[in-house]
Amino acid sequence: MKKILLFLILSNLIYSQDRREIGNLIMEDVPEIPQEVEDRSRQYRNTRSASCRSWLRDGSGMIIGTRFGETSQLHIVKQSMGTRSQITFFEEPVSGGNSCPDPNSNGFLFSKDIGGSEFYQIYYFDLNSGESAMLTDGESRNGLGPWSNGGKSFAFTSNMGNGIDMNIYVGDLDGNHTPLVQEKGYWFPRSWSPDDSKLLVGKYVSINESYVYIVDVKSGRMAQFNPKDEKISYGGAAFSKNGKGIYYSSDERTEFRHLRYYDLIQDRHTMLTGHIPWDVQGFSQSDNGRYLAYLTNEDAISRLHVVRTTGFKEMKIPELPVGRIGGLDFSPDGSRLAVNLNAPRTPGDVYVLNLRNRSLIQWTQSEVGGLDTESFSKPELIHVNSFDGLDVPGFIYKPTGPGPHPLVVYIHGGPESQFRPSFSSLIQYWVKELGVAVLATNVRGSSGFGKTYVQLDNGYKREHSVKDIGAFLDWIGDQSDLDQERIAVFGGSYGGYMVLASMTHYNDRLRCAVDVVGISNFVSFLKNTKAYRRD
Template sequence: MHAFLLACLVAAGAVAAPLDLAPVPGRPNLLQLGVPEVPPEVSARLEQYENARAAVLRDVSPDGRAMLVTTRFGSTAQLHLVLAPLGMREQLTFGDEPVSDAAFLPGRPERLLYLQDKGGGEFFQLYGLDRRTGRSELLTDGRSRHSDLVVSPDGRRLAYSGTGRNGKDADVYVAEADRPGAARRVVEAEGSWSALDFSRDGRRLLVRRYRAASDADLELVDLATGARTPLLAGKGSVGGAAFSADGRYAYAITDRGAGHAALVRVDLAQPEAAPRPVAPGVAWDVEQVVVARDGTVAFTADADGVSLLHVVDPRTGRLRGVALPGRGVATLRFPSGRSDLLAVGLVSATSPWDAWTVELRGGKAVRWTRSEVGGLDPAGFVEPERVRYPSAGGAEVPALLYRPRGGGRVPVVVNWHGGPESQHRPAFSPMVQFLVAELGVAVLQPNVRGSAGYGKDWLALDDGVRREEALKDVPATFQFIASRPDLDASRAVVWGGSYGGYMVLATLTLFPGLASAGVDVVGISSLPSFLESTQAYRRDLRRAEYGDERVPEVRAVQERISPLGRAGAIRVPLLVIQGANDPRVPRSEAEQIVRAVRANGQEVWYLVALDEGHGFKKKENRDHADAVTVAFLQRMLAGAPPAAQQRGAASAR
């Protein structure tokens, strides 16, 4: 009881014992507490894996002859131009901070646009880059948050979201391309608004109001008059939208009237009419949609974590599938001046993100970038096994299982994903491949209730107070591990970031004795304090997912399932990793659980980066954090784990 009261006092701010953090030797931007020296051999074994790169497709030129990608050659991902398949990557930006998005300006080959933040704070600013001089110009206010950059097909206008009006609501701004710094607000309203697509003449804009993954509206904005026309309203999702080539229709991704996110066509002359399904035979969640200048529609569907590409013929409406060399698609782009070519960003479990083009007539895929994997042999990488296992209430949890080659019973790292509206998919992770190949550890990635990709009912099963019921997927996961003769349930560690970090702490506090240790990366330790301290622009969005902490009966459930109030139940070692500038899950969430667990006399390793936010984006910081994680896992998975010892002692009593 004493530990519980102490944890509650810490959460309320009545007890805030200072943490005696010290700089990591030689790295003054990294502070630590309780972290032993990382053995040099750990860093040496990790080095090759840490040198794997990725080339994330950002845009394709109007003629399809150039690509913009972000890739890392130094510390952070910067903007590069690729002028031919497997051609040289010409670096265009050279900042200390990563570039998060970029676009060509059709008709202005000398001009590029990109978004960049500072220190991981996610207050992104829009910049214009003049390729003739190499100089970048700040186009936004330098203070508020900007996102969702869209450029019109004719290159005359650009749009983006910004919180400059009050720091909370995200309005939609539009600027003329010849005066990009003189933007005007075309949507000024409460909530989180973003631009999705310009009509081909640049005179109209599709915008979305996002309230939650399952609740968004789609509107049409006339940029000359400012008139806004509702297209999809009421409860239901809007995952994306694009104009038809002739401007008569909008193609939208929504779960209205379906059990999954489907592609529909909205008649803009009759917006009150029921949307028409475009591909009723596709039973998976549609991810994204793009439209070519001749009206060809391309979209991807998430088939149990694998992206399937479909193309709709503009003349016949016939649907056909197009084979892809990768398993996941992050970016889908038609060059604004072509209809025969599609640019795609592809990834698989054994190959990093790279840029490709697909010729739609013959289906030929052409690789534009080949990302290095640190000199390692990709043939040694492991593909995951798809598994499913039962949980409470008749639920069945889909998951990915990465197993070391060879036989024998192996330890397990349970990797909870963030979001929670996210999904583990077969995507390349140097850390996962290292754990499997070098440490001989299996990695299990569950898609528990509330995960995306399995329809709207599965997505909603953890909303609000239902999260308490959905947490029963945790013991079900460990029951599955125990049922496998090739997995060692007595040596299982939980690891996750963001909401996955919450799941780590929930496992250790609500279900003690299951895991031998936990690795919490930028995780939530108290749902009420997280909702009260996350950035204002995202607070209502998170309340829609977790419930409103201002409602007493909702708060009571949130407190009951918050790890901070149960910190006394943590009897195994814990590693906490945090970015000091995190706008989503503030540093206070990490430090209050560190204080509470230390107050109980339990072992905690704590690492914080002063120049990072929601995850580590700078290579040198990420390398050190991964080395600390590996050292922690090696120690916790060697020999008899504390959790097993605890269970044995309890049974003896």
């Protein structure tokens, strides 16, 4: 079957000599896609996932995001495997879904743009009336931030000041927005103090340099948190629920971002995860302050930890499948923790960890297009030695059968990003339907492997990351079940640039290359892109 599909595609490619225009798309000598391929691939394209956006204020259920039709919309789920009641019906995908903590309000914040413009606006949805209202100016680019603890206001980031700098504003449900931080650069809100008098804010410079400030909401006075001479990369930062300290993650004096606690009264910093040699990628506190959950990124695989804040003692919890975890959100009473779990054989779904009996219950079960996902390929973690002896990781997906299999080298964007083994219908289609192996790489410059690793492709070292692709090609040549005569490279954005560079350096070792919106000319890119993208 796989050989027949490949024959149909190759035959059309050889004998097609036509020009077709579909809207703005012009195709020359591109073959028609066989109907059989289109029908089968549609099943893979129609898989969907679900994610928890927030618990309802009273804990009676949660707001989730999932796709029905063409775009992701918001729904309410009241119980495990319960009915998904859709509450937003827009043509554009909807982000957010943050429930208002004010007991006198019954609604949530969300954001969306128009026509893919990326000028996201913030809205409030009233669950009593079913109506929504825009709270921002309708023209600028805005990003959701946290509600105040009282629920009367919320913080957000916006470039409404000058169209370039992302500054911080405080908004309310009447559509008023007051400037709080008006400085050059990219600023964003992090956490309100328990009494809502102060706001933790962040300033992002690069993946290796960021800052945290404490802002007095009434006066606007701002003081830098933990000022140091060295450049520090901060992850999350939040006031403790009792207001006596600040939890934060940073790579200060360490290779990885560790979770730390700053005691405001004793002026003392304590590292909490020094025993784990990996990045802490996110954390969340229960409203009662008793529990804290955090995630570590261990060789691109997520690990969930839950601790009691008194003594920071880790609790035993059920082992979660290997994959990607996110969306940590405690229920209002602190007894349950919602997590989003995405694994290679299952699309993203919501699970709830009961902290009283330590049970893990699946709340959503997303559709997979009628596919048998148990037959999907599980990725294997590999490492190669690059030209300078550097250890470079990647994940290999292999079809069933002895091979030798053709192979796609998959290069992620960023470059300060990371390939992680989660559900990918595209990769699984290639592997199962076309019999193509996929090698997903995390070349130098990828995040998640320490602050040294992420800087190894900076400046004139940029093409060292391209040489890492050469090391993967060498590894492929040593595998008897992989066909080194049939190798393709595939990537988007920065990964697209890497595809073009790989074509230049390894043209004689590649049979195919696919560049998706990759940068081929940095001058024209910087000239034509939006101002907020220029750094």
